[in-house]
Amino acid sequence: EAGVTQSPTHLIKTRGQQATLRCSPISGHTSVYWYQQALGLGLQFLLWYDEGEERNRGNFPPRFSGRQFPNYSSELNVNALELEDSALYLCASSLAVLAGASETQYFGPGTRLLVL
Amino acid sequence: GESVGLHLPTLSVQEGDNSIINCAYSNSASDYFIWYKQESGKGPQFIIDIRSNMDKRQGQRVTVLLNKTVKHLSLQIAATQPGDSAVYFCAEISPNQAGTALIFGKGTTLSVSS
Numbered sequence: 001e002a003g004v005t006q007s008p009t010h011l012i013k014t015r016g017q018q019a020t021l022r023c024s025p026i027s028g029h030t031s032v033y034w035y036q037q038a039l040g041l042g043l044q045f046l047l048w049y050d051e052g053e054e055r056n057r058g059n060f061p062p063r064f065s066g067r068q069f070p071n072y073s074s075e076l077n078v079n080a081l082e083l084e085d086s087a088l089y090l091c092a093s094s095l096a097v098l099a100g101a102s103e104t105q106y107f108g109p110g111t112r113l114l115v116l
Numbered sequence: 117g118e119s120v121g122l123h124l125p126t127l128s129v130q131e132g133d134n135s136i137i138n139c140a141y142s143n144s145a146s147d148y149f150i151w152y153k154q155e156s157g158k159g160p161q162f163i164i165d166i167r168s169n170m171d172k173r174q175g176q177r178v179t180v181l182l183n184k185t186v187k188h189l190s191l192q193i194a195a196t197q198p199g200d201s202a203v204y205f206c207a208e209i210s211p212n213q214a215g216t217a218l219i220f221g222k223g224t225t226l227s228v229s230s
Contacts, residue, residue, distance in 0.1 A: 004159075006159075042222060042223060045219070104150060104162060104165055105218055106162055
């Protein structure tokens, strides 16, 4: 069974540009999560999508946004890129999250974004 | 084997030794905990998980211990191998009305020498 896949593996942009990152979840998973892993800062939660809806977002500005498609794949968009946005962006997926329950999140290999 | 009482950013062991990696979690309401292994240039890989109604869970060569009284989690790796060298993160989930985002610990870099 294929795991979580992400594209591209690497992305180089300049300050002020927009970046689009893509994620395909494990088959059967409906929830997709995005995390940022910046050097020295650990993994920080960005966004959670489930059934096409944004369910939760972390402490990031609105220029970080995304969406989930009917096939449960997801896009993360980062507008007006800043140098500090350089990081590894990780996507994870899980089974549907029922009220009061927690599900294991499985991660993809990440997209390394470099902003020059 | 080598044991650490508090979280340390690095742990160096010899091949064949047992390793113990510790983690203090933050939220007493967290009910689900996961250990991930992250090798250089790769995404975190699921190792083992434990729910708050348990205090111990065993996998293949790994054991997770949960002490809810002091909010402490540990990962034990038996007969550590060079391929175990990586950064290990503990993560907790605190379910709430807003969702279930993983909260990650700081990570411990395990170095295994042969």
